[in-house]
Amino acid sequence: MRADTLRRALVGFYILLFFAYLFGPLVVMGITAFNTPAYPQAWPFEGFTLDWFGKLAGDKDLMLGLRTSLWIGLLVVLVSVPVGLAGALVMTQLQARARSFYYLIVVSPVLTPGVIIGISTVVFWRQATQLTGLRFFYDGTLMTVLAQSSFISAYTMLIFLARLARFDRTLEEAALDLGASRWQVFRDVMLPFMAPSIGSAAVVAFLSSFENYNTTTFSILADKTLTTVLAGRVRQGTTPALSALAVTIIAVTVAGALLYEVAKRREEAKAARRERNALRAESQDMAALPGASDTATQAI
Amino acid sequence: MTSALVLDRVSVRFGGFTAVEDASLDIAQGEFFSFLGPSGCGKTTLLRAISGFVQPSEGRVLFEGRDMRGTGPNERPTALIFQNLALFPMMSVAENIAYGLRVRGMGKRERLARAEALLELIALPGQGNKRIDELSGGQKQRVAIARALAVEPKILLLDEPLSALDLKLRQHMRTELRAIQRRVGITFIYITHDQGEALTMSDRIAVMSRGVIQQISDGETLYHQPRTAFVAGFVGENNALPGAVLDRDGDLARVQTELGPLPGRNSRQLAPGSEAVLFLRPEALSLVEPGAGRLAGTVTGRAFEGATTHLTLRCGGGRALLLSLSGAAARQAPEPGQEAWLDYDPEAAILLPREGYGDA
Amino acid sequence: MHSSTGQWVILAVPVLMVLALATLSWRERRALGPDAPPGFIARNGWPVASFLILAVVLWTVFMIVLPLLSMIDLSFRPRLPPAQWGNARDIYTLDHYRFFLFGSNTSTDSWNVTHLKAFGLTILVSILVTALDFCICYPVAFYMAKVARPARLRLMMLMLIAPYWVNELLRAFAFRLLFSNQGLINRVLMSLGLTDQPVDFIAGDVALYSGLAYAYLLMMMFALYNAIETLDRNLIEAARDLGAPWWHIHAFIVIPHAKPGIGSGATLVFMLTAGSLAAPLILAGPRSLWFTPIVYDRFYQAFNWQQGAAYALILLVACIIFVLGVLKLFRLGLGEIAK
Numbered sequence: 001m002r003a004d005t006l007r008r009a010l011v012g013f014y015i016l017l018f019f020a021y022l023f024g025p026l027v028v029m030g031i032t033a034f035n036t037p038a039y040p041q042a043w044p045f046e047g048f049t050l051d052w053f054g055k056l057a058g059d060k061d062l063m064l065g066l067r068t069s070l071w072i073g074l075l076v077v078l079v080s081v082p083v084g085l086a087g088a089l090v091m092t093q094l095q096a097r098a099r100s101f102y103y104l105i106v107v108s109p110v111l112t113p114g115v116i117i118g119i120s121t122v123v124f125w126r127q128a129t130q131l132t133g134l135r136f137f138y139d140g141t142l143m144t145v146l147a148q149s150s151f152i153s154a155y156t157m158l159i160f161l162a163r164l165a166r167f168d169r170t171l172e173e174a175a176l177d178l179g180a181s182r183w184q185v186f187r188d189v190m191l192p193f194m195a196p197s198i199g200s201a202a203v204v205a206f207l208s209s210f211e212n213y214n215t216t217t218f219s220i221l222a223d224k225t226l227t228t229v230l231a232g233r234v235r236q237g238t239t240p241a242l243s244a245l246a247v248t249i250i251a252v253t254v255a256g257a258l259l260y261e262v263a264k265r266r267e268e269a270k271a272a273r274r275e276r277n278a279l280r281a282e283s284q285d286m287a288a289l290p291g292a293s294d295t296a297t298q299a300i
Numbered sequence: 301m302t303s304a305l306v307l308d309r310v311s312v313r314f315g316g317f318t319a320v321e322d323a324s325l326d327i328a329q330g331e332f333f334s335f336l337g338p339s340g341c342g343k344t345t346l347l348r349a350i351s352g353f354v355q356p357s358e359g360r361v362l363f364e365g366r367d368m369r370g371t372g373p374n375e376r377p378t379a380l381i382f383q384n385l386a387l388f389p390m391m392s393v394a395e396n397i398a399y400g401l402r403v404r405g406m407g408k409r410e411r412l413a414r415a416e417a418l419l420e421l422i423a424l425p426g427q428g429n430k431r432i433d434e435l436s437g438g439q440k441q442r443v444a445i446a447r448a449l450a451v452e453p454k455i456l457l458l459d460e461p462l463s464a465l466d467l468k469l470r471q472h473m474r475t476e477l478r479a480i481q482r483r484v485g486i487t488f489i490y491i492t493h494d495q496g497e498a499l500t501m502s503d504r505i506a507v508m509s510r511g512v513i514q515q516i517s518d519g520e521t522l523y524h525q526p527r528t529a530f531v532a533g534f535v536g537e538n539n540a541l542p543g544a545v546l547d548r549d550g551d552l553a554r555v556q557t558e559l560g561p562l563p564g565r566n567s568r569q570l571a572p573g574s575e576a577v578l579f580l581r582p583e584a585l586s587l588v589e590p591g592a593g594r595l596a597g598t599v600t601g602r603a604f605e606g607a608t609t610h611l612t613l614r615c616g617g618g619r620a621l622l623l624s625l626s627g628a629a630a631r632q633a634p635e636p637g638q639e640a641w642l643d644y645d646p647e648a649a650i651l652l653p654r655e656g657y658g659d660a
Numbered sequence: 661m662h663s664s665t666g667q668w669v670i671l672a673v674p675v676l677m678v679l680a681l682a683t684l685s686w687r688e689r690r691a692l693g694p695d696a697p698p699g700f701i702a703r704n705g706w707p708v709a710s711f712l713i714l715a716v717v718l719w720t721v722f723m724i725v726l727p728l729l730s731m732i733d734l735s736f737r738p739r740l741p742p743a744q745w746g747n748a749r750d751i752y753t754l755d756h757y758r759f760f761l762f763g764s765n766t767s768t769d770s771w772n773v774t775h776l777k778a779f780g781l782t783i784l785v786s787i788l789v790t791a792l793d794f795c796i797c798y799p800v801a802f803y804m805a806k807v808a809r810p811a812r813l814r815l816m817m818l819m820l821i822a823p824y825w826v827n828e829l830l831r832a833f834a835f836r837l838l839f840s841n842q843g844l845i846n847r848v849l850m851s852l853g854l855t856d857q858p859v860d861f862i863a864g865d866v867a868l869y870s871g872l873a874y875a876y877l878l879m880m881m882f883a884l885y886n887a888i889e890t891l892d893r894n895l896i897e898a899a900r901d902l903g904a905p906w907w908h909i910h911a912f913i914v915i916p917h918a919k920p921g922i923g924s925g926a927t928l929v930f931m932l933t934a935g936s937l938a939a940p941l942i943l944a945g946p947r948s949l950w951f952t953p954i955v956y957d958r959f960y961q962a963f964n965w966q967q968g969a970a971y972a973l974i975l976l977v978a979c980i981i982f983v984l985g986v987l988k989l990f991r992l993g994l995g996e997i998a999k
Contacts, residue, residue, distance in 0.1 A: 022315045024835035086715035098685035113935020119972045120727035150723035152445040174386035177401035182705020211827045214937045246830040253825035274434040281436035
């Protein structure tokens with residue numbers, strides 16, 4: 001029993017240590033965002049200030065990069081959500097070896113280092129645009145959208161595949177049997193069924209795009225995104241404005257996560273209420289059955 | 301009466317596997333027709349061939365004389381009720397019912413009015429705004445029927461729709477389904493492995509085994525005049541005694557069984573020497589005085605079941621016989637361990653070819 | 661061989677690939693028997709079928725296969741100005757690979773020590789970081805999967821994901837704030853009187869390695885958690901009842917069961933670490949060695965794209981060898997890795 005308590009204490013201590021490792025660096029960085037010294041310093045704490053957030057907002061390059069990043073994120077969502085959905089639907093219609101072969105191709109971007117995806121994309125499009133004379137197409141933002149979408153589509157595809165595993169194909173047949181065309185089946189049955197995962201795939205795609213650096217730095221060419229500007233800033237020198245940026249990102253994502261949690265709870269409450277209704281209807285049905293009262297009297 | 305549906309020598313093959321072989325039948329307008337058989341007998345494949353999800357390898361499916369080859373499920377005058385009902389979880393009850401009308405381009409107000417009318421038919425008035433997961437099993441069942449009826453099909457196809465319900469509700473739904481069919485007056489084609497459902501609801505039943513239709517007739521004929529050993533064994537309880545035909549005597553013939561030579565009705569005109577099975581219904585057997593009768597054995601079990609009492613006997617060669625008694629005979633039934641002598645009316649016993657025996 | 665031959669190969673490969681997939685899928689569908697679904701177009705209808713084909717071809721051909729093939733192609737081409745592309749001098753060559761090994765396009769006298777060392781170190785450190793991440797994550801993953809109650813599990817999940825909402829660059833930046841000369845650790849050490857000179861953690865690569873271990877921890881954690889979660893708790897109870905010591909249970913029950921998860925986590929962490937660019941840029945000292953910054957410099961400092969492509973291909977091949985090695989070692993299929 002003593003050994004058990006000791007082991008439990010050790011495990012608890014280890015987990016505490018683990019989360020300290022996880023959060024420690026971020027907490028330290030967070031503190032520097034509010035400390036006055038120009039070199040980011042967590043301790044000693046010399047005075048509270050919000051100036052660094054102001055400096056951040058005034059950083060023209062960074063704000064321009066932010067705008068490009070938001071644009072790229074939006075375009076990546078527009079490409080990788082439909083592509084990932086198509087990829088997943090095709091996957092479910094293949095069998096055995098055809099499926100393995102296809103899987104190998106579409107999952108390879110997930111297992112390829114990001115830098116290589118960036119490199120191969122620019123190399124290909126430089127070549128292709130040289131050969132075809134479509135020079136205007138060789139553009140940093142466009143390259144980045146294509147490069148990022150190649151692996152982000154694989155992420156979204158995996159999300160869609162997880163959802164599709166629970167799809168009941170008789171729903172499609174039911175719609176077809178009621179007279180729907182193939183297109184109506186897709187629009188009225190498949191898309192509404194996929195709607196929740198389309199939402200989460202869009203969020204994942206946007207976030208993956210927004211924070212991507214490895215691929216972007218190769219494919220962005222002359223343009224600038226938030227991450228490439230940030231990389232330059234961090235290498236040049238350290239300023240608490242960068243800590244302020246981190247704090248802002250954390251604040252925005254925490255707010256987003258909270259909203260998501262609230263929405264999820266509300267949806268769960270609704271589902272629970274519907275289930276209660278179903279149970280009530282079930283027992284009413286049973287009571288209304290002819291012979292139900294007979295069995296009741298027999299039981300007495 | 302005109303035919304609603306004709307199957308003309310329909311076979312469905314997948315690679316080397318034959319799911320349905322040479323099925324021919326003719327279903328009348330307004331008929332309640334059932335396909336009965338164990339799982340894997342091909343009844344679901346046949347249903348899918350009728351609804352258009354499967355193309356027959358040979359033969360024709362005709363609706364009111366029109367060949368359906370090349371016509372997809374969305375263009376056939378049938379509506380199918382799926383085993384799992386396949387209600388659309390992302391739509392409300394009313395939207396589910398009105399879906400078939402929506403894809404036909406009917407306006408919103410009109411189709412919702414139709415949905416409301418159908419909700420009244422299935423005794424769920426005013427519940428159109430509910431979600432599917434708010435309904436009980438029986439309510440879902442009725443919504444599925446309403447959704448199929450909304451498109452005014454000529455034929456309603458039902459694929460074991462009651463199998464998900466519990467026993468009491470299932471029995472209640474039998475009467476309700478039959479009542480709905482009478483009210484709307486269209487042809488129902490019903491698929492089931494449950495003979496109780498088939499016998500209580502149907503005008504006619506097709507019994508299937510191994511992809512082949514064994515017999516098509518009303519329930520009483522199936523029970524009393526089975527055409528094949530499979531039907532005799534599958535529909536209702538039966539004592540089966542395999543043997544070879546000894547000799548014929550008009551409509552009757554004698555079979556050499558483990559329990560000696562026994563007579564039965566030779567409805568298939570089997571020649572002496574051919575392999576046959578003699579079927580004896582439990583209620584066709586009666587107790588007789590000791591030493592009399594064609595059969596004898598030791599009582600091994602006695603089960604009181606209200607209106608009837610079941611006796612099990614062990615006869616020569618270890619073969620068990622089931623006997624069902626009612627009224628006075630039941631009250632005088634022997635106890636387990638006692639000897640009993642049995643007899644039957646040869647007209648009530650039936651002799652069928654051995655082929656297909658033991659498939660059920 | 662002249663480079664124009666390569667162009668035809670590059671164009672032929674995707675066509676052959678699509679044809680092979682279509683044929684294979686057609687034959688396998690027919691072999692299915694009773695449950696064979698209708699054909700692709702019959703099943704989806706023209707509008708949806710064309711959307712599916714268009715999207716998947718765009719993705720697999722133009723975003724995955726063709727870029728990779730052109731990178732391979734470019735890595736074997738001589739360095740020529742664009743005007744001379746495709747002319748008589750554009751003949752396939754091993755120059756860039758020779759440069760990687762010997763530091764020169766022509767001579768083979770001396771080894772290219774800087775690049776080889778950086779490459780070797782990158783692979784070695786990535787393997788070590790992968791192993792380290794496994795050791796760090798295993799106890800926590802086991803705790804979450806088999807010990808923690810639902811409410812606590814939910815909280816821990818949230819706490820695990822939260823740090824990874826922060827950009828990779830900023831995470832590295834946070835480590836720099838800890839480990840730099842004026843960073844928190846040095847300040848604490850100095851104020852405690854343990855040292856009077858700041859310790860140069862950056863030059864000693866301490867900052868880099870701990871930053872790398874931190875960077876992709878989450879991948880290992882979730883892979884392990886998902887694998888251990890599927891283990892039947894009764895198996896552990898039964899072993900405990902039989903008197904198995906705790907280490908025995910882990911070594912012979914939990915870890916063998918979690919093998920696919922370990923393989924999947926290891927592959928992802930290795931690939932991400934070996935290919936990481938942010939942490940080395942921010943946390944490496946002037947003399948630190950890492951391969952990806954060298955690749956970057958081939959492109960955007962030396963503007964020698966052909967050589968850069970060759971270096972990228974070398975890195976990719978190393979990653980593929982590692983993945984295949986893990987698959988072999990753990991006897992897994994690719995499908996089990998990318999979950």
